Amino acid sequence: MYDAELMAVATGAAGTLVAAIATSGAEKMRLKVAQFFRRATPDQQRAAARAVDDTAAQLTSPSPEAQALAVAAWAQLIAQYLAEHRDVISEVDELAVPTPPASKVWNQRNTGTGTFIGGDVHGGMTFNYGGASDGGR
Template sequence: MLDATAIAVATGAAGNVIAYLIQGNIDDVRARIAAIFRRTSAGHRAEALRVLDEDAAALSQQTVSQADVTARWTGLLTAVLAAHPDARADIEALASTTAATKTVNIGSQHNHGGGTFIGGDHHGDIHNGRD
């Protein structure tokens, strides 16, 4: 039986799996999942990677909730941790990393040509939201 800390680590790692998938960073998380599941059989590892692909597709099509996918990955990671305690370092690493976000940096906007331009030219970063 796993202690509460181990379950919390698995839950945090599962949450980061979802974050990677939502950000479209499936290749990054696939490498991490493969490293965690390398301790299991080749069939189990292949199954985990298949589930990862299915979850990525389902999340992008919004046919599954994030909570359902998080629960599934919490269960998968907890099972690996129970069977292979040496996987804890890899699971903790997944739990403590942040999925890279996709950003767009627009440095300048120049309005040329005829017509009315509300706001004129803008120089510098354009931020969504308030600081």
């Protein structure tokens, strides 16, 4: 069995990971899980990848039991991995943090002549949808 500290870390990470899979989806979290389990055996890596899909399937029915089962399964996977690779315990927080959405940028350029208020119009706009703020520029 694993020590109490290890299980506490694994259970906390598992709960947050299950919530991230529920909100961000399996596709976005699959890469994080693969990165975290990079030192695992091929069997452990396959089990983690399968667990992402299993968790997403379990969470299609919003029952507390399904979420609790998913958290317990992830806690065991994470605890086993951390027991074998104690040096990755500092990375467990990154596993649970969802990846920010990719920024979508559209550029629009307006140029024209004709009947405009105040004369000709020249200029453009840039929409940065879903990206980080640029500090008010």
